[in-house]
Amino acid sequence: MREITIKELAAKVSQKKAEMGYSGGGFVQPNSGRRRTESKRALLRNIEAAAKARGEEPTFKANY
Amino acid sequence: MSEFYRPELVEALNLLAEASDAVAELGHQRPVLVGGAAAELATLGELISGDLDIVTPWQQEFEDALEAAGFVRSIGPGSFSRGFQHPYLDIGVEVVGSTLLDGRGSYDRVFLLRLESGRAVSVICIEDLIADRMAQYNSPPNYDLQALDQAEKLYQLAFDLDKAYLDKRITEETAGDFDLAFLEKKADARDND
Secondary structure, three states: OEEEEHHHHHHHHHHHHHHHOOOOOOOOOOOOOOOOOHHHHHHHHHHHHHHHHOOOOOOOOOOO | OOOOOOHHHHHHHHHHHHHHHHHHHOOOOOOEEEHHHHHHHHOOOOOOOOEEEEEOOOHHHHHHHHHHOOOEEEEEOOEEEEEEEOOOOOOEEEEEEOOHHHHOOOOOOOEEEEOOOOOEEEEOOHHHHHHHHHHHHOOOOOOOHHHHHHHHHHHHHOOOOOHHHHHHHHHHHOOOOOOHHHHHHHHHHHHOO
16 A cells, blocks of 8 residues: 655645645635535534534534 | 644544554454545645545444544534544544445555554545545536536645546546546646636
């Protein structure tokens, strides 16, 4: 099985990003969320609710 | 801790690796990471996923190991989820299938991502990940343009691509409606925007 370290992966993608001229963030459109299963919507809702119960915002933004 | 990916993702990957090791120790194939979290890795965190989608035929064994690693069944008011969530990492885990892309994905091309802890997770290959996004795009009459955009960006950021395999997989996943030439044309057009 092919193997790569997370550091090597990050370095290679970073290099490709630079070659493509993607210097900042926001260059990939997020999921529309319309294909999510009900189970997945519930999971993301529950994670968000748990974060808010701790007084935090979830680290992801998702449409569900 | 990797400086390139958000700490919550890296920590969750370490726990996933721990659960994967437990499944492997039972003599089974390691579970494979697919979907949004694989795309988060491939875009260096430009896409952020709320959960880790996993493919494994050994669901019970994997979920037992997941609980041993610290995840709990996801329970919320009035909503049912088959997934698990971590008490403080804001990341879920869900088994989304027993075979890779319903049997069309390649286990031979799955790669092992070695974390800084020394543990490792198995990850779907970039070609199958792109082809899956093309399948999501190909849902007429309302084509999913976000999925196409993600396929283009994954293609642009990919390295060591097997283009012949990618072409075959896009054609398969879109029932012949699209191919690599289409994706390349779209990606090139955006380059020149």
